[in-house]
Amino acid sequence: MGLLLLLSFPLSGCMYPGETERQSGVNYRESVKRIQAAVDDYQQEEGLLPILNADETTPRYEKFRIDLDKLNKKGYLDDIPVTAFEKGGSAYFLLVDEETDPKVKVMDLVTVQKVNDVQRQVNRYKSSHGGKLPVAEELYPGLHTIDAKKAGSASITLNSVYSGQPLEFIMDREGTVYVDYVFDIMNAIDKNGGEHKEGQDLRLELEQASYYVPVKSLPYQWINGQPVPLPPS
Structure with missing residues (x-):
């Protein structure tokens, strides 16, 4: 429901928000590296993963979204990357292998x-x-x-x-x-x-x-x- 609300743009034949950014070949390497380091530090010190609550029915590749705001406010992340939706970018950052070896990945919005x-x-x-x-x-x-x-x-x-x-x-x-x-x-x-x-x-x-x-x-x-x-x- 949240995604539908966030992404309900009218169809007008024009380029979708974020598509120019994606077509220009935005490199997520630096963003992923920074967020991965922040997640690792947070898990080591807090004993938890900095993820937003998700419903049991949420699909795997939409489920474990990273709470970038929490990482930022607690000092694990100096600032939220501009590639993130939270900063006007066209990606959510989430975790896979959350139980064994949490890895930061990109969900293309x-x-x-x-x-x-x-x-x-x-x-x-x-x-x-x-x-x-x-x-x-x-x-x-x-x-x-x-x-x-x-x-x-x-x-x-x-x-x-x-x-x-x-x-x-x-x-x-x-x-x-x-x-x-x-x-x-x-x-x-x-x-x-x-x-x-x-x-x-x-x-x-x-x-x-x-x-x-x-x-x-x-x-x-x-x-x-x-x-x-x-x-x-």
């Missing part, structure tokens, strides 16, 4: 915003067509691409934070919208020599290859020689 905007269009179509969805082709079992013309979402396009390549929006049988990261996952696997563990959520390939997390995604498994997203059970 342009991606989140565009998925939310497509979701809004799908919901409108569903509401005005007796529960029917604007489906195009079934790309994976239980997951379809979206008929953007029907949904009225043709103007919303998304390029990958990993590769810069265009990405597809997909939706499940309930009409929940996700990003399809299959191209980026394949790239990451190829760079690692094609190695991957059976049964492993292949999103870890992206998590380990970049500062970014694959936000608004489904778990991926290796099935019949390729990564396949798994719809909610």
Whole structure:
């Protein structure tokens, strides 16, 4: 709900807030290093992680947001990086591997915003067509691409934070919208020599290859020689 409120900008055909920053290749290296050091110091001295409360249902790559304001006020962080949403940037900073080896990662809010905007269009179509969805082709079992013309979402396009390549929006049988990261996952696997563990959520390939997390995604498994997203059970 918070993200929807924060990111409810009108669709006008113009560039999304934060997209110029992202397209110019903002380097998050320094921001991540500074926040990681602050998180490590805070955990060592306070015995806790400086994270905001999250609901049990919050998706993994949106869940453990770092409380930058707390780090700043308690002196662990001299100032909040300008890349952070809290300072007008287009990213949230969050933790992964929070129980074993907390690592600071970047959640791209342009991606989140565009998925939310497509979701809004799908919901409108569903509401005005007796529960029917604007489906195009079934790309994976239980997951379809979206008929953007029907949904009225043709103007919303998304390029990958990993590769810069265009990405597809997909939706499940309930009409929940996700990003399809299959191209980026394949790239990451190829760079690692094609190695991957059976049964492993292949999103870890992206998590380990970049500062970014694959936000608004489904778990991926290796099935019949390729990564396949798994719809909610």
